[in-house]
Amino acid sequence: MKRSASPVILLRASEHLSGSPVSTLTPTSESSHTTLRRSKRIKVESGPSEPRDDARSLLVKFEGLEETTLQVAVDAPATGTSKRKPATRVKREGTTSPKKQKPIKQALETPHPTPARWSEAYNAIKEMRSRIVAPVDTMGCNRAQLEETIPQNQRFATLISLMLSSQTKDEVTFAAVGKLREAVGGSLSVDALVRADDSVISDAICKVAFWRRKTQYIKQAAQRLCDDFDSDVPKTVDELCSLPGVGPKMAFLCLQDAWKLNVGIGVDVHVHRITNRLGWHKPPTKNPEETRLNLQSWLPLELHPEINALLVGFGQTICLPVGPRCDTCKLNDGLCPSARKGTTTRVKTGKAVVAAARKAGPEVEIAIETETVDSVRDPSSPLSDA
Known part of the structure; x- marks a missing residue:
């Protein structure tokens, strides 16, 4: 046996009750503008609102239906013409549940290989x-x-x-x-x-x-x-x-x-x-x-x-984020693939010492004081973190 199609409902706002909280539910044919995806019990409420383009606003609530697309045709009270309103998505209130915190992962499914040395x-x-x-x-x-x-x-x-x-x-x-x-x-x-x-x-x-x-x-x-x-x-x-x-x-x-x-x-x-x-x-x-x-x-x-x-x-x-002191580190002999070779030198700017010496002619010699970090400091004093 063929299952009959769900009844089609056309919602019309009463032209005699302006601002009335009541709207009529009128059964109509399948050629009407308003269709429901599936049969559900509905409530229709109409509150006071300003008319726009000869149409009256309707608030529609569906019971037992999470999301439904509804097309409503509202007759203008004077001209008798109808305009189709855009599809309205209606969601049930209070259906969102708070997100649960994901448990912290404790172990890998496949263990990472043990590094050499x-x-x-x-x-x-x-x-x-x-x-x-x-x-x-x-x-x-x-x-x-x-x-x-x-x-x-x-x-x-x-x-x-x-x-x-x-x-x-x-x-x-x-x-x-x-x-x-x-x-x-x-x-x-x-x-x-x-x-x-x-x-x-x-x-x-x-x-x-x-x-x-x-x-x-x-x-x-x-x-x-x-x-x-x-x-x-x-x-x-x-x-x-x-x-x-x-x-x-x-x-x-x-x-x-x-x-x-x-x-x-x-x-x-x-x-x-x-x-x-x-x-x-x-x-x-x-x-x-x-x-x-x-x-x-x-x-x-x-x-x-x-x-x-x-x-x-x-x-x-020692292993600073910027300028690591690889020259003082014991891992620079092959244990650390990221070790930098050579001596790290820091130049302090703004401390140029000018010495003038006259021999055969005018001559200026400029010496710049530098601070080299090529040996471990006194173990009793902590290294700077700067």
Whole structure:
């Protein structure tokens, strides 16, 4: 048996009830201008509106139908002519659901091959770092908890320090954490940050990068911890990354420093840059997350907690982003494919010394003072990060 076509409905606004909330539903033939894709129960509402081109505006709501195209022909009250209105898309309200956070990827499906001679390079970096005190060693994010006495506040101070450290030097972050602690009463706690005004937080952290945005993140994160985590730092990567302003690098480092949980490697720009310079990624990775997954697939688990501080200090003192000090690095004998040969020379401009000496005729000799960086400085003094 052939299924009969759905009834066709023509919606006409009553010409006698101007501004009336009632419109008539009139069945008509298939040749009419208004068609529905499928039969559904509908509500038609007409509210007061200004007439435009002898047509009256109609608000149509469909029950049980997410999206339907409806063409409406409205008769003009005087002339009797009709005009076709453009197709109207109607969407049900309240159907959009909040996006769920994607879980943080923990491992590669196919592990990255172990780089050749990686352990030699790693041990050479450890030996160099043992003689150099870098900013991360004295002012890193793990130092913030040392000023707190309550374990719960120690964990929260570590999280705050990590949130402030994004694109900010360790020295600036360390000072901002100290100022924020004083501004909220001498101790970094969730309750203290919830009660603090935005202006108090902003004044304390105004030296860090993106301090306005970080002020919002800190306030929102503190409120979330208060409401959902009993005013304590959560113990999983996904829960930490659900907090505003917290990414995977911060989450892994926070779990290592706050909870002593070794579940992954915290990869920042230093780790990302140095491991690519060493040729440990084939092909080179494009972002820190790719670097993390590669490293976690082959680096021994016991080295995961220490590699971040090791390479960050190495990147702050020797393997600089611009002008790396390859001549002082022990990896330039074949362990680092990116090593630059020769002596790095820095010329200080504006310090020309002119000495005039007269022999047979007038002669001017110009000497330029230069500073060469061709030897390791005194191990007792940290190298400059500039």
